[in-house]
Amino acid sequence: MVSSFRAVVVGGGCVGAGILYGLAKRGWTDVALLERTQLTAGSTWHAAGLIPSYARSRNVGRMIARSIEIYEGLEAETGQNVGWHKCGQLRIANTRDRLDEYRSYMDVAEVQGVRARIVSPAEAREIWPLLDNNSMLGALYHPDDGHIAPADVTQAMAKGARDLGAKIHLDTEVVGFERMPSGEWRVKTSRGEIVCEHVILATGNYARQTGAMLGLDIPAIPILHQYWITEAVPEIVERKRLGLPEMPILRDEGYEGYLREEGDGLMFGPYERTEQLKLFAENGVPEWFGADLLDEDFDAVSWNWE
Known part of the structure; x- marks a missing residue:
């Protein structure tokens, strides 16, 4: 019918x-x-x-801000938990060029209506108490970022x-x-x-x-990306026992990836280098594939871990 x-x-x-x-x-x-x-x-x-606000495009930045606004209203509207963690995001600058990049972004953020500020190394360590980095020159902090289920x-x-x-x-x-x-x-x-x-x-x-x-040749092929979840971290277990807030998502150019809390441990999402990227389903998604995990490839991200 x-x-x-x-x-x-x-x-x-x-x-x-x-x-x-x-x-x-x-x-x-x-x-x-x-x-x-x-x-x-x-x-x-x-x-x-992850929901990061950092974007150079005015329209993309406004779209992300609008997404956060919609997500925050969904639970009240539908009665369903959306798993929204408004923990913020902290981007570390270890070089003068990276810090200049973040400073130049501040004008863009203002036009987008996105809250962001440059923080000192000392304040970055206050925001992320487990951070052990003596080479950082500062950081970019987005208090309204977070992650959602x-x-x-x-x-x-x-x-x-x-x-x-x-x-x-x-x-x-x-x-x-x-x-x-x-x-x-x-x-x-x-x-x-x-x-x-x-x-x-x-x-x-x-x-x-x-x-x-539809006769369209769409240049969209999945690239394999990994994220890893650690066992319980004693410092995070203790922070939860004390009722302390979740630490922001941490990004550091030094290891090219992100780090955030996940349960009592940490989730680490390292970004593979270009020469190590691997395509998936280039000629079509396998019939068996759905909510499945592919084999881990530690070699592709060993340098991030190191």
């Missing part, structure tokens, strides 16, 4: 749910989301959920969209598209056909595959 909608969003991750929610909030309630398995089962399941915020946006009348169809794989003489689209799925005015692709790892169904 053919269904009809004004717009169809393909992909049930954080981006797809966010688009559906945004359309519904703007009055487009005759919309549907199609997900091949379950919500959050793809790229979103693998995400660390990707699956939780996706489910909350999906609920918000449903509450406004949008439809979500799970276990519904899109297998093809057809442009009709009327200009509308016929979306072919594993559970029948849907006719709509607009198609929005938000398929993450599957972007090239869904794009190819």
Whole structure:
């Protein structure tokens, strides 16, 4: 049986749910989301959920600030916990050039309406008491940054969209598209056909595959990235016992990555060097892949750890 909608969003991750929610909030309630398995089962399941405000583009900075505003209102609107940790973000400058970069950014932040300030080495150590760095010249501090649980915020946006009348169809794989003489689209799925005015692709790892169904060669190929979670760190356990706030996400050009609290330990997200980057699903996502972890590759990030 053919269904009809004004717009169809393909992909049930954080981006797809966010688009559906945004359309519904703007009055487009005759919309549907199609997900091949379950919500959050793809790229979103693998995400660390960091929300950094640092951006040179005025529009990107405003978009990030608006995202934080939306996320902070979701829990009250939907009654669902979104796992938002507003712990801030601290970026260490070990060189004069890096500190100059952060100073030049301050004018951009002011135009974007983003709160940020340059802090001294002493204040950086107060903000991040476990920091042992005698070479830093200062740091850039964003107090409103943080991290969010990707699956939780996706489910909350999906609920918000449903509450406004949008439809979500799970276990519904899109297998093809057809442009009709009327200009509308016929979306072919594993559970029948849907006719709509607009198609929005938000398929993450599957972007090239869904794009190819429309004759598009989308230059989007996943790159393998790792993050590591340590065992319990006694100092963090003690901070929690004392009721102290979560430390900000820490970024340091020295190890090219981020470090943040995760449970009683730390999450370390090292960034691989260009020559060590490895592509994934270059010729299509494997049928078995979903909420799966790939094999670790310590050699690719051993220098970050060192």
